[in-house]
Amino acid sequence: MNTSWTNPIVEQRADPHLSRVDGRYWFTASVPSYDAIEIRAADSIAGLAIAPPTVIWRKHDSGPMSWHVWAPELHRIDGRWFVYFAAAERDDIWKLRMYVLECEGADPLTDNWIERGQIATPEEGFSLDATPFEHNGKRFLCWAQKSPPTESNLYIAELANPWTLKTEPVVITRPDLAWERIGFCVNEGPALLKRNGKVFIAYSAAATDANYCMGLLWADENADLLDPKSWHKSPTPVFMTDESVSQFGPGHNSFTTTPDGKTDLLVYHARNYRDIVGDPLNDPNRHARVQAFGWRGDGFPDFGTPVADGPYST
Template identity: 85%
Template sequence: MNAWKNPLIEQRADPQLSLVDGRYWFTASVPGFDAIEIRSAASIAGLAAAPARVIWRRHDSGPMSWHVWAPELHRVDGRWHVYFAASERGDIWKLRMYVLECEGDDPLRDAWTERGQILTPEEGFSLDATPFDHGGRHYLCWAQKSPPSESNLYLAELANPWTLKSAPVCISRPELAWERIGFHVNEGPAVLKRHGRVFIAYSAAATDANYCMGLLWADAGADLLDPKRWRKSPTPVFRTDEAARQFGPGHNSFTTTPDGRTDLLVYHARNYRDIVGDPLNDPNRHARVQAFGWRDDGFPDFGTPVADGPYSI
């Protein structure tokens, strides 16, 4: 049996959890938005008490000196990398995407090197980069603002972990009413490949109780860089559940149980609706993990957020 307690880790938004070589690896935005930390354990429950190592801190000034957001830890071509967004102390909304590379094989002990900014053809507000492999090619999906102020999802092929190889294509815009509450947002992409399809879950709307998850998909054999191949769920696939007291679930990632038999949804949510001031200044988006299943038509069924407390499968 697999068991843990939700929330798994408190005050850790934008959680990214992966299972690599029999160990779980966790990173997320820290409340001060000023550093990147990693923790690891043999079980999901063990992550709650695992020591967190800070592998990088923001600069004193210039690029990467403010709003360090949504780190993701990935092993690409046999090397560990962290993808994250950061802005500048003198221009706090100048968000750009950056990459760190581990100099050795142990992310918790070995040194990390800054590989610099992921440059996009249209320089601008960008964040939430996530890499994935498919059909022998390396891809990057991320969120980037375009005029007037909407945040869209883009996809490109990678030449190396920090350099785009192809021109980016827009695969989703916040065109539906539930994606445009408070802000016009598609962000936080997370990739899941099953049943002959490539799925991309994403988050939409303002970062309060309206925050929710949407779903894109393309056939596994399709040209992923053709925007026409991507389709979108007309309704959210995971959203606030007042009965369970889970508000604004989103910015998810995916992993599995150690045996690979059960798929797990990792996400953040608050346990109250009302927020005083800017939601970004409220630190209580906690990391949670729960199982999900699959419908007969091969699509994921994420269900609804579970209430806080012991959880087992």
């Protein structure tokens, strides 16, 4: 099946999360004002560009969840819809914590959403980018958290329910490689991919400018995912800036497929210019993009390089 769309698929939407559920594509991302969570749905990826966004939740006026609403992810778990996101406080804008919303009905675009509250971690601290996944009959959560305060590491734990940890978190990667420590020491934005007997976690590293890039972790599908020794890390980035096509700082990705399920798709944000005036977080032009990727003979994903803006076909 040949499918086509135009990149970027949605402009000024960073940290894109795109999934395919019941024959429809569901998209959410950080909005430039960092003050709300919106969802859009379409029968095709191309349709997302014109699909009207529905705001399902807005930040509080004060206290928790009142500032820096970041990186929402929409997941359906046991027939229920949940949104995972991070938010800070108006009076403490870097007090980022992870939160969960649950939809009370079957339609996330029209039914009411309720707050399930914060995902509490044993070491209270700057945390974000929670992503849940199921493996071998268990549900896990992977997220980024600062510990020590200057580094953002990736943690994993088993879940008791969609908003409560069941086990002690363990660190599965720290930003210990040079390319993960440019500007900031960061491992964040985990995204799960299972294939060829392995559990892969793509993640993003470095500062949110042209140095931003993707790394890759993997574990054997039968390994104990809560054992840090089960996880291995690529020594080099697996997806990064390509100046030749004006794609800078690609990252904070998610995964989906074409409608027939035969082609894997990488969803990510990037800018189409290198130079940023002021704080990169205040530059709204991280646009959401989608492109196909393949698999190497050794069973590992081959993400290739970012494609240029414009028409794209798989």
